[in-house]
Amino acid sequence: MCQNFGxxxxxxxxxxxxxxxxxxxxxAAAAEQLPEDAALxxxxxxxxxxxxxxxxxxxxxxxxxxxxxxxxxxxxxxEIVGMLPEGxxxxxxxxxxxxxxxxxxxxxxxxxxxxxYSAAETLGISRAELIDQLLAGxxxxxxxxxxxTPTWADIGAIGWLVDGAAIMNQIPxxxxxxxxxxxxxxxxxKEESFHQRQGYDIMLQLARGTPxxxxxxxxxxxxxxxxxxxxxxxxxxxxxxxALSVRWKIKRFTNDELRQKFVDFTVPQAKxxxxxxxxxxxxxxAAAGEHRYGSIDWSEFNNVLQGHGPCNRERLGARREAHxxxxxxxxxxxxxxAKQRAxxxx
Amino acid sequence: xSEARDWPLYEIFIRARGGLDHKHVGSVHAADASxxxxxxxxxxxxxxxxxxxxxxxSADIVASDPAESDALFExxxxxxxRHPTFYDIPKEVETL
Numbered sequence: 001m002c003q004n005f006g007x008x009x010x011x012x013x014x015x016x017x018x019x020x021x022x023x024x025x026x027x028a029a030a031a032e033q034l035p036e037d038a039a040l041x042x043x044x045x046x047x048x049x050x051x052x053x054x055x056x057x058x059x060x061x062x063x064x065x066x067x068x069x070x071x072x073x074x075x076x077x078x079e080i081v082g083m084l085p086e087g088x089x090x091x092x093x094x095x096x097x098x099x100x101x102x103x104x105x106x107x108x109x110x111x112x113x114x115x116x117y118s119a120a121e122t123l124g125i126s127r128a129e130l131i132d133q134l135l136a137g138x139x140x141x142x143x144x145x146x147x148x149t150p151t152w153a154d155i156g157a158i159g160w161l162v163d164g165a166a167i168m169n170q171i172p173x174x175x176x177x178x179x180x181x182x183x184x185x186x187x188x189x190k191e192e193s194f195h196q197r198q199g200y201d202i203m204l205q206l207a208r209g210t211p212x213x214x215x216x217x218x219x220x221x222x223x224x225x226x227x228x229x230x231x232x233x234x235x236x237x238x239x240x241x242x243a244l245s246v247r248w249k250i251k252r253f254t255n256d257e258l259r260q261k262f263v264d265f266t267v268p269q270a271k272x273x274x275x276x277x278x279x280x281x282x283x284x285x286a287a288a289g290e291h292r293y294g295s296i297d298w299s300e301f302n303n304v305l306q307g308h309g310p311c312n313r314e315r316l317g318a319r320r321e322a323h324x325x326x327x328x329x330x331x332x333x334x335x336x337x338a339k340q341r342a343x344x345x346x
Numbered sequence: 347x348s349e350a351r352d353w354p355l356y357e358i359f360i361r362a363r364g365g366l367d368h369k370h371v372g373s374v375h376a377a378d379a380s381x382x383x384x385x386x387x388x389x390x391x392x393x394x395x396x397x398x399x400x401x402x403x404s405a406d407i408v409a410s411d412p413a414e415s416d417a418l419f420e421x422x423x424x425x426x427x428r429h430p431t432f433y434d435i436p437k438e439v440e441t442l
Binding site: 055057058059104107108111114115118121126127128183184191330333334336337340341 | 353355374377378381388393411
């Protein structure tokens with residue numbers, strides 16, 4: 001049981017080091033590693049190889065800690081920013097049931113953000129710092145949330161494709177070597193399945209509807225298909241983090257492997273809807289037993305990643321505004337708690 | 347440092363059903379204990395995952411050190427006679 005409680009061990013050099021590092025602009029400077037004991041490193045790798053979970057208070061290489069802080073916080077930010085494109089449709093959902101479902105889904109995303117910030121905090125960084133990094137534009141979040149949701153069908157396409165791609169990425173993370181992250185992912189994956197199915201259900205209803213509704217569904221698929229494929233990250237040949245993450249069992253499959261699996265799962269689902277995947281080069285390769293898809297426009301991905309997507313400014317602006325607008329609530333709650341404590345002490 | 351900038355952290359324990367133990371599920375930030383219970387309700391029991399919540403200030407938990415886990419737990423390893431299966435009882439002896 002003690003293994004869950006690592007974050008109170010604040011005297012270790014690693015904790016202080018992490019704080020100092022990330023205060024200087026959020027850059028995890030792997031090059032400035034502390035000299036580490038080779039025996040500890042060997043023992044750590046042996047534990048990872050034996051599929052043992054690493055817990056917060058266990059010794060870990062500084063680069064492992066930094067990689068996890070980066071990955072878990074980006075993931076948390078994505079959940080929080082991901083509430084925005086869908087929140088856009090809460091007041092305009094077509095029925096009361098759809099509205100209730102959408103509220104529940106957006107609330108789940110907030111919850112996922114909370115689980116993940118909590119997991120990141122076990123690595124010795126505070127949530128306040130992570131949120132600062134996001135609001136200052138120094139942290140990344142998934143590029144997918146910088147696309148707009150102009151129609152109701154976009155809400156269907158997000159659930160089906162974006163949450164579908166997220167599940168594909170997240171299921172292997174349930175076996176991640178870092179205990180708190182793996183446990184958060186198990187919880188998240190249970191809930192994501194509802195997200196994907198409600199999205200497909202929206203698409204199904206539109207696809208079986210009037211010609212205008214079918215067109216709306218097709219256009220949403222056209223908008224979200226390629227950005228969804230980009231969600232898996234750069235191709236393996238260009239991915240900076242893959243090799244080490246695989247060795248540390250943070251990552252179980254490469255970006256391209258997961259992307260391929262997603263295409264193979266999703267193409268038949270689109271066919272069932274009677275919708276066309278917007279890729280003229282898409283074909284079934286019977287010999288390989290998988291789909292071949294056209295080449296991805298990585299310049300678009302990089303452009304969005306660098307802040308020039310359709311909604312980057314709007315999304316961060318909304319987060320900053322919410323953070324500022326909520327300031328008095330946070331302060332009032334803290335003042336109320338202090339007053340209650342003082343009264344109880346008197 | 348984080349306390350000044352954020353509400354304190356609480357560890358959350360949930361009893362899934364009557365008759366079961368409270369089990370650690372994660373943590374939340376909250377201004378005080380009653381807010382921690384409300385946040386835990388919203389964050390950890392949206393799908394009937396619990397019937398009771400405990401919250402404990404994270405700073406109040408004292409944990410054993412994994413570096414000392416051998417010293418703590420190793421002595422139990424060779425005391426196999428503490429388990430019932432250590433004893434070979436003849437088949438003829440029943441209900442033992």
